[in-house]
Amino acid sequence: MLDAPATVAQALALSADDAVAADLDGRTWWYRCRFDLTPAELDRALRLGLDGLATQASVWLNGELQLSSSSMFVRHQRVVASKQWRPSGNELLIRVEALSPLLAQQRKPRARWRAPMVAHTGLRWWRTSLLGRTPGWSPAWPPVGLTGAVWLSPADADAPSALQLDAGLSEAGVGQLSLGLHLPEGATEVHLSVTGRDEPWQFPLMLNQGRWQLRTEVPGAQAWWPHTHGEPVRYALALAWRSAGGELRHSPLGHTGFRRVALLTQEDGFGIEVNGVPVFARGACWTPMDARSLQASPTQLDAELQRLRAAGINMLRLSGATLYEGVAFFDACDAHGVMVWQDLMFANMDYPATDAAFQAQVAAELDTQLSIWRGRPCLAVVCGNSEVAQQAAMWGADASLWQPALFHEQLRERITHELPGVPYWPGSSIGGAYPFQPSAGTTSYYGVGAYRRGTRDATQSGLRFATECLALAQVPGERGMARLRASAGGTTPPVHSPAWKAGVPRDLGAGWDFDDIRDHYVERLYGESVEALRRSQPARHLQLGRAVGAELITRCYSQWRRRGSACSGALVWFLRDLRPGAGWGLIDDAGDPKQAFHALADVCQPQHLGVTDEGMNGLHIHAVNDGAEPRHGSLQWRLWRDAGVTVAEGQQTLSVPARGGISLGVSSLLLGFLDVNWAFRFGPPPAHGLHLRWLGESGELIAERVHFIDLPDDEAPRPLGHAGDPGLHAVAAPLDDGSWLVTVGSRGAARAVYFEAEGWSPSVEGFHLAPGTARTVRFTPWPGTSAPWHASVGAINAMTTVVVTHAR
DSSP states (O other): OOSSOOBHHHHTTOOHHHHHHHTGGGSOEEEEEEEOOOHHHHTSOEEEEEOOEESSEEEEETTEEEEEEOBTTOOEEEEEOGGGOOSSOEEEEEEEOOSHHHHTSOOSSOOSSOOTTSSOGGGGGSBSOOTTSOTTTSOSOOOOEEOSOEEEEEOOTTSOEEEEEEEEEOTTSOEEEEEEEEOOTTOEEEEEEEESSSSOEEEEOEEETTEEEEEEEETTOOBBOOTTTSOBOOEEEEEEEEOTTSOEEEEEEEEEOBOOEEEEOGGGOOEEEETTEEEOEEEEEOOOSSTTTOOOOHHHHHHHHHHHHHTTOOEEEEOTTSOOOOHHHHHHHHHHTOEEEEEOSOBSSOOOTTOHHHHHHHHHHHHHHHHHHTTOTTEEEEESOBSHHHHHHHHTOOGGGSSOHIIIIIHHHHHHHHOTTSOEESOSSBOSSSTTOTTSSBEEEOTTTTTOOOTTHHHHTOOOOEEEEOOOOOOOOHHHHHHHHHHTTSSOOOTTSHHHHTTSOOOTTOSOOHHHHHHHHHHHHHOOOHHHHHHHOHHHHHHHHHHHHHHHHHHHHHHHTSTTOSOOEEEESOSBOSSSSSOSOSBOTTSOBOHHHHHHHHHTSSEEEEEEEOGGGOEEEEEEEOSSSOEEEEEEEEEEETTTEEEEEEEEEEEEOTTEEEEEEGGGGSSSOOOTTOSSOOSSOSOSEEEEEEEETTSOEEEEEEEEOOOOTTSOOOOTTTTOOOOEEEEEEEOTTSOEEEEEEESSOBOSOEEEOTTEEESOOSOOBOTTOEEEEEEEEOTTOOOOOOOEEEOTTSSSOEEOEEOO
């Protein structure tokens, strides 16, 4: 009925700064829609749907109160009789109450611990999102108003209702399906069709105590897999029956897939097993594609999931500090084989779980969400909350409070009963002697990150599963910086200015922000003074900031994905920024990938090569194959030093088992001893880098890795330019579709290659080039621009950028 759902921030087109001044939670807001009906619509009852009201809201239709709601997580429907409608001048009114006065009311029981990140502890009583209400990291666009569609449809009395669906896979690999629903009295000949790539199956439903039911095997059905491990095969479901009057009726029931998911929690561990195969879960924590409207179209969601699939991401987490997603999101995840870790929307706070009204709200919330989640093959875990136990422990609450019954008993019972094929986990950070112990259960891992540990802590911590990790202030790319310049009067805002800091996340009350965390690793890994860079080389400061975010992802995931690693999964905190600037996101707020995203895409591929420094055991190479078939071929390797002098090289056969991995010591490839990683420190370091190419049986490239060999941790980092300028060169050729293809090469080793091409976006950057090698990159124009083609290429170990020349 309304053209589109509109939060107040979206409807008023408020910037983040404007929203602070507008005080969205401090005011009462009204929505009004006037509309006419056709004669056909006037002759029948209509169903009024409201898919999201945030937060305390009342709805009137033609002067009559239809409903009141106090949860943004509940969808409402009302059947309105024909006599209540007018031919013209129908009026829908929605009143959204000011939330701030409601938050200020004193209520008992009092909270037993504080959650400093949350603006107001009164939010624990209200079922609404924390987005926009966590000043350290989300812009002041709290979800106020309409957060879902408002619609009218015929009130079809014959439609199926109270649908319950579960699809699974037996240990023998046979599809299993159960379905229950209500149909109007007198329905007969009820059948379900299950359609895949072949002829459909037909299954009859039986009437049992007024409910139509089916429980059957689906022989021959193919399994649904995460895309990294197989094909995400789906089947369309459709119901057919005869009404009491003998009319044949049909109703599509969407898609489902057959899979079996289990949690591996032996010996304090945590892992996810799909169809009997342990799956290393990698990806990020999902954030809304538009932080103001909280909406994305099915087309936008499908395109985004397609991009994430290409990036090798096989899991997204919906954090309890954000909000639920709808049908289109889960459709896209199902279709593209991306698993979902779904938190219930509870985070950090001490919730009033014994309050009867609160319990009723949570029950209604689950009714809404379960109607979306049933039968979803992508749904891998339902988690009770985000960091509640961690916050209680860090605040000093007694250990007896770390396992609230709401999450460990009540919600567990409801979810396991309603979703028998989906594992339940009580909290995102739980296990061990304290809830955030990395070596037990699941945790928010920031050893590498906010706690400024060295990259070897990724392994030394014994991390089992990171539900969130690697949060840095990731510097946006050229297009993101152009938007910042436009908002700051045409110049890049200095990193200490309010215009820059507005986009940088921080922990409330801390004397540092996530710029500082990123800069700590710039100094630690690259050995350059951040203070000096800020003062005299601000552009280089930002380039090193981009590079170090990517470098940390590569180093950590190479350790976590190796064979024998204790870690079974890691999800980067924030896929997408909520506002312009250097946010946590791998992707900026407009959807442009940062260098960190390209690094994650590189280390998440089903076939992966990683390199780790094993101290006195030398460098080790790790080849991982998530695919269903073994990969046979060869490994080409080359050690180099200085500007590209070959120290040693060779090629050997390489066979990696299906859904497995192998590890090789570089020393085993050599004819004699060489202190490759300078662990024994006999003389000067013999090598500065290692280039690996994994080739298939036909010579095709499966995976590649360029690894720079750093000095031991107790040594100062080797200067980036120690080997001299790498000698970059690049040639561009136009393509018929208006894009450009650039081949960039390097005489020596080039580290973290980047481009300067305002008006044009590269398909990838931040990669390394081994001496004497080249890579092809595609450039596409920024949407809505017509900038002339011009580009330069640089690397963080190059003395200057080089102009990309035109091919002759």
